[in-house]
Amino acid sequence: MSVLIVGSTALDSIKTPIAENPRLLGGSASHAAVAASFFSPVKLVGVVGDDFPKRYVALYKRHGIDIEGLQMLPGKTFHWSGEYELNMNNRRTLLTELGVFETFTPTLPKGHQNSPFVLLANIAPSLQNHVLNQMQRPKFIVADTMDLWLNIALPDLLKLLKRLDAFVLNDSEAHQLTKEDNVFAALKKIHQLGPKYVIIKKGSHGSILSGPRGFFICPAYPLHKVLDPTGAGDAFVGAMMGYLATAKGSVEDNIRRAMVYGSVTASFCCEGFGLTRTTRIKRAAIDQRVKELEKLTRF
Amino acid sequence: MSVLIVGSTALDSIKTPIAENPRLLGGSASHAAVAASFFSPVKLVGVVGDDFPKRYVALYKRHGIDIEGLQMLPGKTFHWSGEYELNMNNRRTLLTELGVFETFTPTLPKGHQNSPFVLLANIAPSLQNHVLNQMQRPKFIVADTMDLWLNIALPDLLKLLKRLDAFVLNDSEAHQLTKEDNVFAALKKIHQLGPKYVIIKKGSHGSILSGPRGFFICPAYPLHKVLDPTGAGDAFVGAMMGYLATAKGSVEDNIRRAMVYGSVTASFCCEGFGLTRTTRIKRAAIDQRVKELEKLTRF
Numbered sequence: 001m002s003v004l005i006v007g008s009t010a011l012d013s014i015k016t017p018i019a020e021n022p023r024l025l026g027g028s029a030s031h032a033a034v035a036a037s038f039f040s041p042v043k044l045v046g047v048v049g050d051d052f053p054k055r056y057v058a059l060y061k062r063h064g065i066d067i068e069g070l071q072m073l074p075g076k077t078f079h080w081s082g083e084y085e086l087n088m089n090n091r092r093t094l095l096t097e098l099g100v101f102e103t104f105t106p107t108l109p110k111g112h113q114n115s116p117f118v119l120l121a122n123i124a125p126s127l128q129n130h131v132l133n134q135m136q137r138p139k140f141i142v143a144d145t146m147d148l149w150l151n152i153a154l155p156d157l158l159k160l161l162k163r164l165d166a167f168v169l170n171d172s173e174a175h176q177l178t179k180e181d182n183v184f185a186a187l188k189k190i191h192q193l194g195p196k197y198v199i200i201k202k203g204s205h206g207s208i209l210s211g212p213r214g215f216f217i218c219p220a221y222p223l224h225k226v227l228d229p230t231g232a233g234d235a236f237v238g239a240m241m242g243y244l245a246t247a248k249g250s251v252e253d254n255i256r257r258a259m260v261y262g263s264v265t266a267s268f269c270c271e272g273f274g275l276t277r278t279t280r281i282k283r284a285a286i287d288q289r290v291k292e293l294e295k296l297t298r299f
Numbered sequence: 300m301s302v303l304i305v306g307s308t309a310l311d312s313i314k315t316p317i318a319e320n321p322r323l324l325g326g327s328a329s330h331a332a333v334a335a336s337f338f339s340p341v342k343l344v345g346v347v348g349d350d351f352p353k354r355y356v357a358l359y360k361r362h363g364i365d366i367e368g369l370q371m372l373p374g375k376t377f378h379w380s381g382e383y384e385l386n387m388n389n390r391r392t393l394l395t396e397l398g399v400f401e402t403f404t405p406t407l408p409k410g411h412q413n414s415p416f417v418l419l420a421n422i423a424p425s426l427q428n429h430v431l432n433q434m435q436r437p438k439f440i441v442a443d444t445m446d447l448w449l450n451i452a453l454p455d456l457l458k459l460l461k462r463l464d465a466f467v468l469n470d471s472e473a474h475q476l477t478k479e480d481n482v483f484a485a486l487k488k489i490h491q492l493g494p495k496y497v498i499i500k501k502g503s504h505g506s507i508l509s510g511p512r513g514f515f516i517c518p519a520y521p522l523h524k525v526l527d528p529t530g531a532g533d534a535f536v537g538a539m540m541g542y543l544a545t546a547k548g549s550v551e552d553n554i555r556r557a558m559v560y561g562s563v564t565a566s567f568c569c570e571g572f573g574l575t576r577t578t579r580i581k582r583a584a585i586d587q588r589v590k591e592l593e594k595l596t597r598f
Contacts, residue, residue, distance in 0.1 A: 183503070184523045204482070205504040208521075217596050219516045222507075224483045256598035296516050297596055299555035 001139075001245045002041040002066075005033045005238065006106050006131045007121025009046035009070065013081040014228055014273055015094070021228075024274030025056045026080065028121035028144065031231030032238030034275055035265045036119070037063035038283045039242030043112050045069035045131070047104040049077040059279060068109050075100040084228070091230075108134045117245040120164075121234055122146050125156035132163050140244065140251055142166040142197075144237050150176050158193060165251075166197035168237050174200050183208055184215070197255065201233055209259060212252060218259040219297050221267035221289055228273045232266040235278060239265035239286075257290075264289040300438075300544045301340035301365075304332045304537065305405050305430045306420025308345035308369065312380040313527055313572055314393070320527075323573030324355045325379065327420035327443065330530030331537030333574055334564045335418070336362035337582045338541030342411050344368035344430070346403040348376040358578060367408050374399040383527070390529075407433045416544040419463075420533055421445050424455035431462050439543065439550055441465040441496075443536050449475050457492060464550075465496035467536050473499050482507055483514070496554065500532055508558060511551060517558040518596050520566035520588055527572045531565040534577065538564035538585075556589075563588040 012026030029046045036042045043066040052072065060067050076099030084091050106127055114136045120128040120143035128143055141164050149157050150173060161167060167190060171183060180186040183200055187210040190198045197211040204223070209216040240255075240262035247254040264286050271277045311325030328345045335341045342365040349371065359366050375398030383390050405426055413435045419427040419442035427442055440463050448456050449472060460466060466489060470482060479485040482499055486509040489497045496510040503522070508515040539554075539561035546553040563585050570576045 182523060182525070184521050188523075202504065205501065206516075215521055215595050216598070217505075217518045217521070218598075219518075219596075222483050222514055222516070224481060224487075226481070260598050294598075296514050297518075299515070299517075299559050299593075 001116045002043055003036050003117040003119055003241045003245045004043045004045065004108075004112055004115035005029050005036060005119045005121055005241075006045040006128070007032060007119075007123050007234070008078060008101060009044070009048050010078040010080055010101070011052075012230060012274055013079070013095075014230060015081070015083040016228070017084075017086045019273070021273040023053070023079070024276070025059060026231060026274055027078065028123065028231075028234045030060075031234035031269065031275065031278075032119055032121045032241070033060070033065050034063050034278055035235040035238035035262075035269070036242030036245075037065055038265065038286055039239065039261070040117075040245040042066065042242070043069060043115060045106050045108060045112065047071040047073060047078075047100050049073060049075040049100045052077045059275070063279070069106075069112055071100075071104070071107075073100040077101075082230070106131050116140070117241055118142070119237060119241045120144070120160075121237070125149050125153050125160045128160050129156060129163070132160075140165050142168060142237060142241060144168045144233065145173065147173055147176060161190075161194040164195045166199065167195040168199045168201065168233075170201040170203070170233060184210075187215075199237075199259065201236060203229070203232075206263065207236070207259060209255065211255065216256045216259065218256070218263055219293055221264050221293055222296065223267055223270055226270045227277075229270050230274065232269045235269040236262040236266040238262070260290055260293060261286065264293060300415045301342055302335050302416040302418055302540045302544045303342045303344065303407075303411055303414035304328050304335060304418045304420055304540075305344040305427070306331060306418075306422050306533070307377060307400060308343070308347050309377040309379055309400070310351075311529060311573055312378070312394075313529060314380070314382040315527070316385050318572070320572040322352070322378070323575070324358060325530060325573055326377065327422065327530075327533045329359075330533035330568065330574065330577075331418055331420045331540075332359070332364050333362050333577055334534035334537035334561070334568070335541030335544075336364055337564065337585060338538065338560070339416075339544040341365065341541070342368060342414060344405050344407060344411065346370040346372060346399050348372060348374045348399045351376045358574070362578070368405075368411055370403070370406075372399040376400075381529070405430050415439070416540055417441070418536060418540045419443070419459075420536070424448050424452050424459045427459050428455060428462070431459075439464050441467060441536060441540060443467045443532065444472065446472055446475060460489075460493040463494045465498065466494040467498045467500065467532075469500045469502070469532065483509075486514075498536075498558065500535060502528070502531075505562065506535070506558060508554065510554065515555045515558065517555070517562055518592055520563050520592055521595065522566055522569055525569045526576075528569050529573065531568045534568040535561040535565040537561070559589055559592060560585065563592060
């Protein structure tokens with residue numbers, strides 16, 4: 001089965017103390033779509049301007065990503081610019097130019113409306129809700145978010161949470177949403193807001209799933225060097241959804257392994273700027289790291 | 300086989316926004332010894348003053364801990380007082396009275412000198428070295444440390460590292476020692492200082508082993524509420540050594556499972572002030588959580 005992915009499609013200029021990488025392909029939907037493409041067919045919905053490089057259209061196509069739902073409008077593509085400190089832990093935004101993204105309204109082509117697996121990657125929750133309004137009965141809906149929406153669009157987000165099967169957020173966002181320092185206490189509170197599955201991402205410390213079968217402690221793949229963590233969270237949830245869309249059996253049976261695939265795909269994302277490393281790997285490299293991770297956690 | 304544990308034996312006064320707990324049994328050796336006692340015979344080496352409550356001597360004995368090496372000197376027992384913030388993440392020291400600990404020199408009774416498993420719990424590295432000078436050929440030597448010794452006794456610590464089989468420290472200490480933010484890069488540098496096994500503790504994020512068979516990612520047991528994390532790191536390494544001392548087969552075969560037992564025993568420690576929760580559990584409760592943790596990590 002295919003995965004429908006809606007989110008931002010952007011150009012990211014990423015600066016570190018040793019390198020500048022201007023106008024890389026970025027955005028939550030781009031990272032999630034490329035990650036999902038290793039596992040299942042992907043339909044991407046987003047918006048770009050008329051400055052969007054043809055090589056990035058070619059990149060989507062090389063990954064077999066259906067871009068019928070990618071709107072191309074006159075104007076500039078969403079451009080984000082950020083700078084990392086040497087330790088890669090602290091990032092600051094230098095510039096955000098919304099461009100055509102400012103008035104983006106995701107409109108689903110007819111063939112997209114019955115997609116069984118839906119990933120609402122990080123965009124405004126009002127737009128995530130708008131996408132669901134156009135859908136028939138998806139089998140499994142997951143949404144991601146960011147701190148910005150907790151600050152400025154909480155009512156929309158709370159409305160969205162009631163419509164999801166799974167909600168993915170990072171530990172600081174979970175704290176912001178629930179005021180709980182303890183991740184397990186936060187998970188409990190987030191379930192009360194709607195979702196059956198809640199996943200809290202903890203970066204290099206892995207992630208935690210809470211669902212009908214209890215908790216799952218998902219490890220991160222050991223990386224000796226992180227070049228650029230931008231998009232790793234999107235790659236995680238994208239690969240997870242791609243895996244779920246093609247795995248035999250129920251979501252409940254498969255979600256743990258799907259998270260491990262997400263974790264490993266995110267590890268490749270961190271090893272290069274933007275999507276540069278992820279687009280160079282093959283499925284076999286992902287399978288290999290999943291096997292390694294299995295060995296690294298057995299006792 | 301038995302475990303020899305040398306470290307601090309103290310009275311801890313622990314204050315939180317909702318409770319005050321004066322003069323609890325504490326110290327690195329106390330926490331480690333009680334944790335180890337669930338698995339193997341323990342010989343404790345430390346020092347207390349003539350104010351040391353008889354009920355704590357009884358507590359050691361109830362856990363079958365051999366206190367022949369516990370010196371009782373005229374003067375006051377080492378007293379530490381600290382205050383936690385509501386979120387339990389931030390602790391500040393209110394008071395440190397060294398008492399008889401100030402001039403402590405650990406002297407091993409003759410029967411202790413051929414102990415096969417040696418845990419040098421957190422005390423000054425010069426004293427840890429002094430203990431090893433009195434030993435015959437131990438089978439497995441582990442040491443723990445703290446930030447203070449990295450600041451004021453680094454040469455002694457570096458000398459100690461060359462004599463260890465395993466070194467246990469937390470993530471911020473690993474960063475302090477190696478200047479590496481990345482935990483896997485830090486592990487590599489610490490091996491170069493001597494130890495064959497290096498374990499980095501990451502609190503609620505679990506711990507990482509690096510050894511001859513590569514990495515092991517050890518999970519933390521999920522706790523919804525942490526009452527008092529004081530001594531959890533000591534309980535972790537104490538239980539690990541207790542498990543190793545009685546498990547059949549080589550250290551290499553058993554160390555992963557030993558760490559999981561350490562992780563679970565530390566989880567009980569966090570659920571009560573001082574040793575209050577740990578002293579009330581039975582081995583079966585530990586086994587039960589290890590089984591749960593196995594289920595929480597399988598995929």
